[in-house]
Amino acid sequence: GAGVSQSPSNKVTEKGKDVELRCDPISGHTALYWYRQSLGQGLEFLIYFQGNSAPDKSGLPSDRFSAERTGGSVSTLTIQRTQQEDSAVYLCASSFSGGTNEQFFGPGTRLTVL
Amino acid sequence: QKEVEQNSGPLSVPEGAIASLNCTYSDRGSQSFFWYRQYSGKSPELIMSIYSNGDKEDGRFTAQLNKASQYVSLLIRDSQPSDSATYLCAVQVPGGYQKVTFGIGTKLQVIP
Numbered sequence: 579g580a581g582v583s584q585s586p587s588n589k590v591t592e593k594g595k596d597v598e599l600r601c602d603p604i605s606g607h608t609a610l611y612w613y614r615q616s617l618g619q620g621l622e623f624l625i626y627f628q629g630n631s632a633p634d635k636s637g638l639p640s641d642r643f644s645a646e647r648t649g650g651s652v653s654t655l656t657i658q659r660t661q662q663e664d665s666a667v668y669l670c671a672s673s674f675s676g677g678t679n680e681q682f683f684g685p686g687t688r689l690t691v692l
Numbered sequence: 693q694k695e696v697e698q699n700s701g702p703l704s705v706p707e708g709a710i711a712s713l714n715c716t717y718s719d720r721g722s723q724s725f726f727w728y729r730q731y732s733g734k735s736p737e738l739i740m741s742i743y744s745n746g747d748k749e750d751g752r753f754t755a756q757l758n759k760a761s762q763y764v765s766l767l768i769r770d771s772q773p774s775d776s777a778t779y780l781c782a783v784q785v786p787g788g789y790q791k792v793t794f795g796i797g798t799k800l801q802v803i804p
Contacts, residue, residue, distance in 0.1 A: 620794060626791055634791060678741060681726075681738065681782075685734075686735050
């Protein structure tokens with residue numbers, strides 16, 4: 579079946595603009611994660627959604643970052659007033675919570691803030 | 693102390709040798725452990741998961757878990773140049789949220 583999809587694959591924006599990144603998880607997966615990976619660095623956890631529970635937002639670096647998940651499926655990560663340090667690859671992953679919790683990653687969105 | 697620790701490497705091994713990748717974790721209550729492979733410019737892909745003490749083998753890959761020592765490892769037998777990648781250790785931390793914490797990853801270079 580289809581894997582995790584993300585759009586856009588690349589996004590170039592100017593400092594101060596808002597951006598929206600989209601993630602479409604694997605059908606039936608109840609858990610959805612957003613991570614950020616800067617060049618040459620490890621995965622930085624941002625936010626986690628599990629079913630209808632309140633999301634775990636503990637990894638969001640500032641109040642410029644927000645995310646929502648509509649209908650328990652598609653998720654959008656929004657970055658307001660982008661800064662150059664926001665430049666990174668944003669990865670989304672989903673898993674079937676309650677099972678093995680193995681996460682499957684999308685291809686990522688490469689964000690460049692000029 | 694970091695929740696999941698890995699040596700960033702690079703770890704260089706000759707083609708055909710066994711590559712041994714190591715990971716330690718801090719939360720003794722952790723239950724699920726994963727190894728991901730990430731090629732440069734690509735997203736991580738799951739290669740192994742392990743949940744109980746001992747060894748788990750899948751082809752050329754063997755994951756080893758020792759909960760008493762809070763240690764998990766990945767062995768790659770007959771290493772190939774195509775195995776050259778960064779290997780991420782991930783640990784599911786206990787608690788209401790089933791959050792998975794990733795290590796920084798070990799870069800493996802297999803020399804032909």
